[in-house]
Amino acid sequence: MVDTDVVVVGAGPTGLTLACSLRLHGVSVHVVERAPGPATTSRANFLHARGSEVLGRIGALGALPDESLRAMRITNYLGDRPLMTLEFGDPRMRTAAPPMVVSQAKVEAALRARLAELGTIPEWGNGLIGLQQEHDGIVAELQDGTRIRAGWIVGCDGTSSITRKLVGIDFPGVKLSERFLLADVHMDWDLDRGGTTGWVHPDGIVGAMPMPDDTDRGDLWRLFVYDPGHDEKPTERDILERIRHVVPERTGRRVRIGDAEWLSVFTVHRRLADTYRRGRVLIAGDAAHAHAPFGGQGMLTGLGDAENLAFKLALVVQGLAAEALLDTYETERRPLATGVLRGTSAVTRVNVARNPFARFVRDHIAPRIFGPAPVQRWITYTASQLWVSYRKGPLGGTGRKPRPGDRIPDMGARRSDGADSMLHRELGGRWALLVPASAPGVGAARVARDHLGEHVGILTYDGAQVMLVRPDGHLAWRGDSGDTAGLSRWLTRALTTGIAR
Secondary structure: EEEEEEEOEEEEEEEHHHHHHHHHOOOEEEEEEOOOOOOOOOOOOOHHHHHHHHHOOOOOOOOOHHHHHHOOOOEEOOOOEEEEEEOOOOOOOOOOOOOOEEEEEHHHHHEEEEEHOOOOOOOOOOEEEEEEEOEEEEEEEOOOOEEEEEEEEEEEEEEEOHHHHHOOOOOOOEEEEEEEEEEEEEOOOOOOEEEEEEEEOOOOOOOEEEOOOOOOOOOEEEEEEEEOOOOOOOOHHHHHHHHHHHHHHHOOOOEEEEEEEEEEEEEHHHHEOOOEOOEEEEEOOOHHEEEOOOOOHHHHHHHHHHHHHHHHHHHHHHHOOOHHHHHHHHHHHHHHHHHHHHHHHHHHHHHOOHHHHHEEEHHHHHHHOOOHHHHHHHHHHHHOOOOOOOOOOOOOOOOOOOOOOOOOOEEEEOOOOOEEOHHHHHOOOEEEEEEOOOOOHHHHHHHHHHOOOOEEEEEOOOOOOOEEEOOOEEEEEEOOOHHHHHHHHHHHHHHOOOOOO
């Protein structure tokens, strides 16, 4: 029997991010995946700034900024008339990288490379089929009969999660008739590769996004085509033939559609798990929430789930926190998933408007609302998830900004060895105690390490107060340099009860 601290089920972006983060905290991890090997293509192809930030903190960003495109302009047409253009740009909030058009498959490859550096390789073709919870651990059974004893299991195994089903977590919601065809195809047409283009048509929308092309042909596009009213699952040949018929018809463009790199079909689901935890089993990413793909929120939300859960689970595994701390994972992340579900559903309704009034709003009212530059900057900021705060949660707080629970932007800082660094570079696998350069904060450093162990770095910065920053970049506590009692009180309450307000 194999022994490990945590079994991560699923080697997608959420599972790999969780595994990397846990390893950085010194936790042993065993990653299992039902698929026979890594995916080479994927539905998700957009990484917002918050996602880049997460990957940067765990050292997994790699060459992704160089391998991606910056097609940040979205132009919609009604027939041959430009309907609306969104300049979807860099939120300019000191993030690791701006929004990127990059395949999820490449994101996963970067995460696997980082996980290998941390000493862990996913086990392919050997998924979870059973589990047994015990009072002090859990036993996982894999397809090949292997049994793994672990302290915890985290299901990052998608919307059809076997982990979620094995522990009886309900996944209520609906499967809709909103079917889309997806394709990465080589195309010869006169269309600007500097942005995404969409066409509104009575029979359904068509979207085209330029994709990075490893062959240097510069003609690879991601197409998504609304294609409702079909119950049977089409073959890849059916999908390509349908696309070759529909795209010229709905766009009014002369186009030669060549060979396809990838073809798929999906139907929109809207679901949210009743709970994110059942005993020693937790779920994250698509296993916990499923929604329409518009806005690129799926992979982004999963990465945030993983980063939020990792440092809390690590503290529990290492005996530095009570299990009550794990309850803050759901309390902080589930409201965000609820909001994402609501937002993506609204965007989907607009895009596939079926009645005359809804089409009038989409075609005539929406362009006026979303046209002004301040509104477009707000859209960029909203989609980035850089606004996410946990200040209203059990670990949050009030007072002047930044408040406990708020995201702390990256900033210059100096390590205890005198080397200049950046705050986010020092996070990922560690907490950071920021102390004013004018006040050493020796007492605060001692208190932080007494509670958090070796996974806390002491940094000096140009500020007036001590700030304890969580590994996910959110403020935990702030106070005067001499208020060691206040810091100790916050840590004691947070780590033992999961409530620090």
